[in-house]
Amino acid sequence: MTVLALEPQPLAFRVRPQADECFDSWIDRVAAAHETTRPALFRHLGLEAAIASLDLARGTCGLSNEQYFAVYQVIGQLAWAVEIEVQQIEGTFLNVEASVVLPRRQRRYVCPLCWQQALRDGRAPIIRKEWILRMSWRCQVHALPLCALPVADGAMSEQAVGSWLSGAVARAESLRWKLGAHPRLVEWNAEGVDTLVRASRKRFKGEKKAYVDRFQANLFHFAHDRIAMLALAHSRVGKATWGFERLVALELPGRPGREVMTLQPPKLPPRRWRISKGSLRPGSHDAGVLDLVLAYAHLRVRRDA
Structure with missing residues (x-):
């Protein structure tokens, strides 16, 4: 009996990147919509699963020539799979130095008010590109400090997300x-x-x-x-x-020296402000x-x- 190799097919759910969404946020939503993992998704599309482990937040920035062509192929295949233009996926990348982006495991800061609004409007909550930058700490829309998403095994239920968002808003407002x-x-x-x-x-x-x-x-x-x-x-x-x-x-050396224990801030010019009197709530x-x-x-x- 002859076994025919199946050609990759477009994905069942056309999950498209939202405006200003970072790549990891989008590709994780694609995988979640199909109840699979990123490596399995790549294999389904005929791509090397090893590419799934690459940090693609910056697209092809900083990659070797060999990796560049492999990632370029990934971008084209993903665009075909969800029926969008290549430029829409490229729009999820940050064209910056690696030193200004948070480590991969820490790219989970969000604005709880943005997420609450997205859920009310029937949109998928996302992680924006600006939120994975090291210097980003507050939402530019709501002027609210960002909050770190809880680390959970698997996807959080809608009720769990709603409960977390309520507490996150209160903590951010307090801060x-x-x-x-x-x-x-x-x-x-x-x-x-x-x-x-x-x-x-x-x-x-x-x-x-x-x-x-x-x-x-x-x-x-x-x-x-x-x-x-x-x-x-x-x-x-x-x-x-x-x-x-x-x-x-x-x-730091293997054993901290005396200088580590006596760190002093740099000398700054005289301050033109005062610490207000009164107690903090x-x-x-x-x-x-x-x-x-x-x-x-x-x-x-x-x-x-």
Whole structure:
């Protein structure tokens, strides 16, 4: 009996990328719609399963010639499978350096208000390209700090997602209330993020350049609460994060030396602001991490005053 090899067929569900959606968010939605995994999806389309393990958030940026042609084939095959133009898939990529993108396992920060609105409108919630950048920590639409999606085995139920979103909104609002962001830093952050998303060659000068150089490839993802630390860094007590930034930037020896234990923030010009008097309203952050950070910030400022 002769066995005929089956030709790859277009996918049953035409899951198309949404505006400003990152590649991982889209391809994961494609796989979830067909109740399969990314490697299995690639095999079904006649593609090498090994390609599924590549980090494609930046498309073909930084790939070898051999990988470039393999990924270009993947893009074309995926476009055919869901019946869209190649350019629509290319629009999910970030044309940036690898150092400005979060590690793969940490690309799970979202705006809970954006997700709630998407679910109300009957749209699939997505992860936007700007949210996987290291310097991104707040939603540009709702001015709300981002929240990390919970790590779960398999897809979360609609009820579980709704419950998580309600709590995430409350936590994000509490963080925004406790650490009022400095307007100028927020403006610079939005401009820096937009420049990266659009792959603009715009050059910054002066203090704005120093800000972008500091945050574009920051290492706050090493912190227990990345968003809280970034919110603190953009507040009026942001100087308190310098010790952490210098610590994670060090190439530590096998055993930390004395200098690691005596990190000091750089000398800054005299401040033109004051810490307001009054108490902070208690929040609902896990294990009081934010309260500890706030206490450290105020003690640092008072000590240096």
